[in-house]
Amino acid sequence: MARIGDFLTRNKTAIVIEDDVYYKRATIKIRNGGVFLRDSEIGSKIGTKNQFVISKGQFLLSKIDARNGAFGVVPEVLDGGIITGNFWTFDVDYSKVNPYYLTLLSTTKEFVAFCEQASNGTTNRHYLQEPLFLDIKVPLPSLPEQNKLVEEYNTLKRSINMEEIRIAEAYSSMQQNVLKELGIEPAPKSRSLERLQFLQFKNLHAWSVELILHANNSPFGQSQYNCKVLSQLAFINPKTDLSNLKDRDEMSFIPMADISNLYGEWVNHKVGHKSDSKGYTKFQDRDIIWARITPCMQNGKSTIVHNMKNGVGYGSTEFHVIRIKSEEVLPQYIHTLLRHDSVLFDAVKYFTGSAGQQRVPASYLANLIIPIPPLSIQAQIADHYHSAIENSKHTNARIFKYKDDIIKDFEAQIFEY
Structure with a gap:
């Protein structure tokens, strides 16, 4: 077990927003959804002028949604981006922790419970308290073991991504089959309605x-x-x-x-x-x-x-x-x-x-x-559509189980269930 403060150090690189400069703004999705580019906005349209700069590879969290798993690693696209005071960024001691391991750890119910204990405020506005957060003790295996756990997770994640791709391909195929069964040629490109047109x-x-x-x-x-x-x-x-x-x-x-x-x-x-x-x-x-x-x-x-x-x-x-x-x-x-x-x-x-x-x-x-078309063709089209929907349900249920199993397996290894 190790204190979070032993491998994370708060970074407060301040910046004053200038009106004629464009800035990249970050957002974090809850439940380990990751850190993403929210938008790029010119300074004149940004109301909060005093903000903070973030860098690639830092660990970022939302102090409001920490209890909901709003953590992540800053991607390269957000290098030099900005955050408000509602977000915290930390420099990571890479000799002690793989930040992606820490991101996985943040998805566990134990870590969420830790953050809940380190937060205070009203029901819908619980704010993480920095000293309490940095004092949380978490399981910290050796760096090679962390890397192994992250790679195992990523391998399973890739399997899930392949399943999701198959769902998308099946949906596209279903759409095309409806038109094929109707004997419909590809729709022509939309025509301008500003010109003179004729119809029967x-x-x-x-x-x-x-x-x-x-x-x-x-x-x-x-x-x-x-x-x-x-x-x-x-x-x-x-x-x-x-x-x-x-x-x-x-x-x-x-x-x-x-x-x-x-x-x-x-x-x-x-x-x-x-x-x-x-x-x-x-x-x-x-x-x-x-x-x-x-x-x-x-x-x-x-x-x-x-x-x-x-x-x-x-x-x-x-x-x-x-x-x-x-x-x-x-x-x-x-x-x-x-x-x-x-x-x-x-x-x-x-x-x-x-x-x-x-x-x-x-x-x-x-x-x-x-x-x-004849009623028999209509029934065939509807049946094929229904079958595709049922297949999609089964695949999504399998994906949901995969995701649940990933976290349970990670928790079992880290917390020794």
């Missing part, structure tokens, strides 16, 4: 500037199947009849947070009452709820709701509701298309509202051009 009258089902621009601008490109706009196949934001329920009758409650952006599923099932639903979006079993606000929309927050209490539910006002009315399409197929990157990227062009509060209007969905 038969492709119009209504008359307005927005609809005319939309008519020849399917996000999917040209399909071998006939197409219709979504409003011909489904109701967009229909009313949901609750007249058969009493005020204390149960309904499902689905806030935005309970829609998985990874898998397009409803999780953490909650229950409310009809009397609680006033002011919320209402929906019924088999409806598709689709996030309309940024960034939830781009993240793919949407799902088909089913098995709700009394067959109905209520949730965020930031949902659009799509209720299938045509026997030509399956809800699972429509949901697959609505989660496709082609739609999520295209919808951004139709955002309304101010920055940070931008939303996709209902008219975008109403006029979205949908290819309509």
Whole structure:
């Protein structure tokens, strides 16, 4: 066991921010997320003029989030960067400690407990106390043993990274397969809408500037199947009849947070009452709820709701509701298309509202051009999509276990469980 103060020395190299100089600013992610370049900002836009300089290889921590594992080693890109007084930087005695070993140590529950004991303040603003932090005693194996532990960790980490790459590749393949099964050629590059354009009258089902621009601008490109706009196949934001329920009758409650952006599923099932639903979006079993606000929309927050209490539910006002009315399409197929990157990227062009509060209007969905293959093809597309999602779940569960095992193995070796 060794005192942290035996191998870390606080560095307080001060700097006064000059208005005409650009500065690199650091940020630290909690739970051993690492140290990163936050941004590069000109001095005139930096309010706190008295700051501190950091150097490559130093050990950096947040005195507010130390108990949440906000530690890390300063990377080369941040050499010469700046930090405020809410961050501390330490010179490392490399003859005694590998700073990456110390970063790993900071992820253990024992180290977090140490930092909690060395902090004081209100519940949400616990500040690490430097003398107490430097006096913490931690396991300090020999330097070769530290290096060995770090290399073992990095080896496992590389395996995790490979799994994550496979997930990304599988997702990309899933996206391409949807288009392939629809017989869709790659979408043409977006064309300027400032020039004169022509379209066939038969492709119009209504008359307005927005609809005319939309008519020849399917996000999917040209399909071998006939197409219709979504409003011909489904109701967009229909009313949901609750007249058969009493005020204390149960309904499902689905806030935005309970829609998985990874898998397009409803999780953490909650229950409310009809009397609680006033002011919320209402929906019924088999409806598709689709996030309309940024960034939830781009993240793919949407799902088909089913098995709700009394067959109905209520949730965020930031949902659009799509209720299938045509026997030509399956809800699972429509949901697959609505989660496709082609739609999520295209919808951004139709955002309304101010920055940070931008939303996709209902008219975008109403006029979205949908290819309509035979029901058997639709089912096949939806099944392949569902299978890919299930594979992704299993891989993510394996990654989560890997990460958990890494820390447990490290703790077992260091704290001799």
